[in-house]
Amino acid sequence: MSKLLVINSSPRGERSHSRTLVKEFLAMRAKHHPEEIVVQRDVCVQPVPLVTEAWVVGAFAPSEHQTPESKAALAVSDSLVDEFLSADRYVFGVPMYNLNVPAGFKAYIDQIVRAGRTFAVGPNGYEGIVHGKKALFVTASGGSFPAGTPMGAYNFQEPYLRAIFGFIGVTDVKFVVADSQNIGEEAAAAAKAKAQAEIRTMAAGW
DSSP: OOEEEEEEOOTTGGGOHHHHHHHHHHHHHHHHOTTOEEEEEETTTSOOOOOOHHHHHHHHSOGGGOOHHHHHHHHHHHHHHHHHHHOSEEEEEEEOBTTBOOHHHHHHHHHHOOBTTTEEEETTEEEEOOOSOEEEEEEEOSSOOOTTSTGGGGOOHHHHHHHHHHHTTOOEEEEEEEOOTTSOHHHHHHHHHHHHHHHHHHHHHO
């Protein structure tokens, strides 16, 4: 049975455009795939800890150098990685903050990108070891950053997400973008309508 892991990361709560789109996706997804198991996590309601010295010790030091603090720090990461690996598909609600992802979502990424768990280091260098997964990124932004334009050079969000998830092996990724939300009512409505249409298509056939 397929499992879907949903991560929301907008601090805006019910006013969030990315949250609204994710909610719409899940409602439509349930109609098309009622048997799918859905697990939801909100990294704003339940913040993910930042990587600390104790975490680094837990992840890399030999067992004789482990401390209660390092074991506890890594236990949180292990739980998040286990949850991540158990899913077949991912939906990430990620607004653009200062041209990239929110701090809470970056903290989540830092917990799940783990040597020996989601990537390996071998004779040929780094190798992603998370295979056969699909990811949908539902993003929202106040401005518009079309690829190939001067403004597109400011979009560090999508390239980063493609790179970091590709680094661990998740290369089958899709983006639904609700941009232009602070440019004016007409532009905002058009961008949202386009994103909603893409959401409907993805909910049925993805």
